[in-house]
Amino acid sequence: xxxxxxxxxxxxxxxxxxxxxxxxxxxxLIIGNENVGxxxxxxxxxxxxxxxxxxxxxxxxxxxxRIDSNSHTDVSLxxxxxxxxxxxxxxxxxxxxxxxxxxxxxxxxxxxxxxxxSIDNMRVEQxxxxxxxxxxxxxxxxxxxxxxxxxxxxxxxxxxCQLIFLDPLQESEVxxxxxxxxSIDDQVMLKxxxxxxxxxLGRAIKMINDPREVDYLNEIMAGFLEIFHFSLIEKFxxxxxxxxxLQKNRxxxxxxxxxxxxxxRDLLLIKSxxxxxxxxxxxxxxxxxxxxxxxxxxxxxxxETLALLDLNINPRLTLDxxxxxxxxxx
Ligand SMILES: [Zn+2]
Numbered sequence: 440x441x442x443x444x445x446x447x448x449x450x451x452x453x454x455x456x457x458x459x460x461x462x463x464x465x466x467x468l469i470i471g472n473e474n475v476g477x478x479x480x481x482x483x484x485x486x487x488x489x490x491x492x493x494x495x496x497x498x499x500x501x502x503x504x505r506i507d508s509n510s511h512t513d514v515s516l517x518x519x520x521x522x523x524x525x526x527x528x529x530x531x532x533x534x535x536x537x538x539x540x541x542x543x544x545x546x547x548x549x550x551x552x553x554x555x556x557s558i559d560n561m562r563v564e565q566x567x568x569x570x571x572x573x574x575x576x577x578x579x580x581x582x583x584x585x586x587x588x589x590x591x592x593x594x595x596x597x598x599x600c601q602l603i604f605l606d607p608l609q610e611s612e613v614x615x616x617x618x619x620x621x622s623i624d625d626q627v628m629l630k631x632x633x634x635x636x637x638x639x640l641g642r643a644i645k646m647i648n649d650p651r652e653v654d655y656l657n658e659i660m661a662g663f664l665e666i667f668h669f670s671l672i673e674k675f676x677x678x679x680x681x682x683x684x685l686q687k688n689r690x691x692x693x694x695x696x697x698x699x700x701x702x703x704r705d706l707l708l709i710k711s712x713x714x715x716x717x718x719x720x721x722x723x724x725x726x727x728x729x730x731x732x733x734x735x736x737x738x739x740x741x742x743e744t745l746a747l748l749d750l751n752i753n754p755r756l757t758l759d760x761x762x763x764x765x766x767x768x769x
Pocket of ligand 1: 504
């Protein structure tokens with residue numbers, strides 16, 4: 440057995456037990472943050488059902504290798520909401536996949552697997568195509584839907600799928616993986632990347648392969664620290680700019696707001712005397728200027744803000760409200 444998925448033991452166990460009992464669902468909905476491992480787990484499921492070795496998934500037989508290289512004819516990976524895909528081409532791709540392909544028998548493997556990424560906020564036309572397949576599942580076919588937020592998936596779709604929730608990985612799991620997979624001696628850098636990844640292994644790997652990603656995340660966090668020095672007008676300007684960003688790219692902006700939380704966690708860690716060596720002076724200074732309660736309450740305010748944004752409450756108002764709760768530091 441050779442699962443590519445790192446961590447997520449409960450999810451893997453659930454799927455594997457169902458497979459052994461011949462009770463795999465024809466439709467899964469995997470929920471978890473961006474880069475947490477949803478696609479990797481889906482590909483593992485595709486390998487599990489198509490692997491020809493005894494210890495499935497082996498990641499070594501012809502089927503497993505072809506799935507890994509994204510060239511297996513029975514496994515389709517479709518991003519229906521990617522930025523490069525216009526909404527219409529997403530529909531065409533879906534139609535092509537679901538109406539034509541699902542009616543065909545598996546060609547080189549034993550089970551067709553359709554993995555649909557980013558189905559959050561799917562349009563009605565798209566979900567109708569999907570619903571038909573979920574209602575009358577073709578034989579030897581598994582549909583795996585991936586979403587970041589359960590609330591953004593239509594109830595009619597949700598109720599027809601078996602749900603799998605993927606939590607962020609533990610920092611120790613991420614760090615251990617990076618240490619075994621990459622020959623990088625710089626432990627301070629690896630710890631920093633682990634911290635910035637927030638339990639999303641895909642993000643950590645991205646950062647190792649592209650240092651600009653680290654710069655981008657550090658910039659977002661440094662930008663957030665600034666707000667403790669802002670005047671009221673500057674705070675409202677900032678909330679306006681975030682509201683605009685939300686409109687343009689919701690997922691990315693929500694991820695950025697989540698990074699603010701990680702920033703506060705760092706401030707709390709510094710305050711408690713941990714790991715001072717990996718933080719810059721700005722962090723240490725702000726952490727000294729704020730009380731434990733002030734940091735903690737700002738974190739609470741961010742969590743409440745995220746929950747309200749999740750419910751689609753007016754973003755500008757929600758963010759303005761948050762800004763009013765941020766303690767001012769001279
Ligand atoms: Zn195999």
